[in-house]
Amino acid sequence: MKSLVEHRPARQRGAPLYFQVYTVIRQWIVSGKCTPGEPLPGEQELAQSFGVARVTVRTAMANLQREGLVEKRRGLGTYVAQAQPAHTTVRASMADVLRHVREIGRGTTVRLLGVEDVGVPPGLRDVFGGESSLQRIVRVRSVGGEPLLHVVTYLPRAVADRLDASALRSRPLLELFEQAGIELRSGRQTVGASVADPTVARALHVEVGEPLLLIRRLHCDARLRPVEYLEVLAPARRFELHMELDANHLGSIEPHRAD
Numbered sequence: 684m685k686s687l688v689e690h691r692p693a694r695q696r697g698a699p700l701y702f703q704v705y706t707v708i709r710q711w712i713v714s715g716k717c718t719p720g721e722p723l724p725g726e727q728e729l730a731q732s733f734g735v736a737r738v739t740v741r742t743a744m745a746n747l748q749r750e751g752l753v754e755k756r757r758g759l760g761t762y763v764a765q766a767q768p769a770h771t772t773v774r775a776s777m778a779d780v781l782r783h784v785r786e787i788g789r790g791t792t793v794r795l796l797g798v799e800d801v802g803v804p805p806g807l808r809d810v811f812g813g814e815s816s817l818q819r820i821v822r823v824r825s826v827g828g829e830p831l832l833h834v835v836t837y838l839p840r841a842v843a844d845r846l847d848a849s850a851l852r853s854r855p856l857l858e859l860f861e862q863a864g865i866e867l868r869s870g871r872q873t874v875g876a877s878v879a880d881p882t883v884a885r886a887l888h889v890e891v892g893e894p895l896l897l898i899r900r901l902h903c904d905a906r907l908r909p910v911e912y913l914e915v916l917a918p919a920r921r922f923e924l925h926m927e928l929d930a931n932h933l934g935s936i937e938p939h940r941a942d
Contacts, residue, residue, distance in 0.1 A: 704743035796821040818843035
């Protein structure tokens with residue numbers, strides 16, 4: 684463990700100090716750099732290593748303990764928990780993240796947080812050109828009772844009016860599209876990163892400022908008209924993105940430098 688704390692991590696702007704300490708130690712544990720039953724450095728040693736106050740370390744360790752990653756032994760200190768908590772991890776292809784999310788199990792449940800008519804956000808005016816308003820649907824999808832996805836969907840009024848609104852609380856939108864005779868034929872997707880604001884943090888049961896995977900996706904019909912636009916947020920620690928490489932991808936990842 685000593686080698687892990689010799690290098691002070693760079694502080695992230697906007698993230699609370701305790702959360703930065705929590706994130707680094709958590710990564711040590713879940714990556715296997717710390718083994719179950721291994722003692723962790725004391726509060727004073729960690730505080731000096733991270734360049735923070737002991738109370739900051741204490742708060743970070745309390746969060747790790749609540750998550751079941753560490754355990755305190757009276758008179759002995761804090762240890763990596765012997766039994767690590769089980770979490771659902773989604774291993775998804777870069778080509779189609781959401782398809783894999785839909786396949787992660789039959790135990791997925793939906794909680795509807797809100798449905799409202801809104802003006803077209805500035806960033807979507809090029810997507811929904813000509814629309815004066817959209818229906819905004821906010822839902823949380825959970826697996827085994829654990830929140831996994833925070834999903835915000837925007838629908839044109841002509842699409843929203845054809846759907847069974849009462850079914851939004853329990854059924855995937857794709858099923859409602861099929862029921863309404865709306866066929867999705869094309870789309871585009873981007874994958875990026877974000878952090879949890881207070882609203883999303885409460886919905887996903889994560890800390891404010893926690894890194895999140897951000898998936899933006901647009902679905903269109905056969906005439907290339909937009910049917911739905913989604914913004915999906917998920918805890919980054921719960922996802923693994925992967926892609927297959929062929930011979931054309933096996934070159935060096937180092938940037939080329941002009942001579």
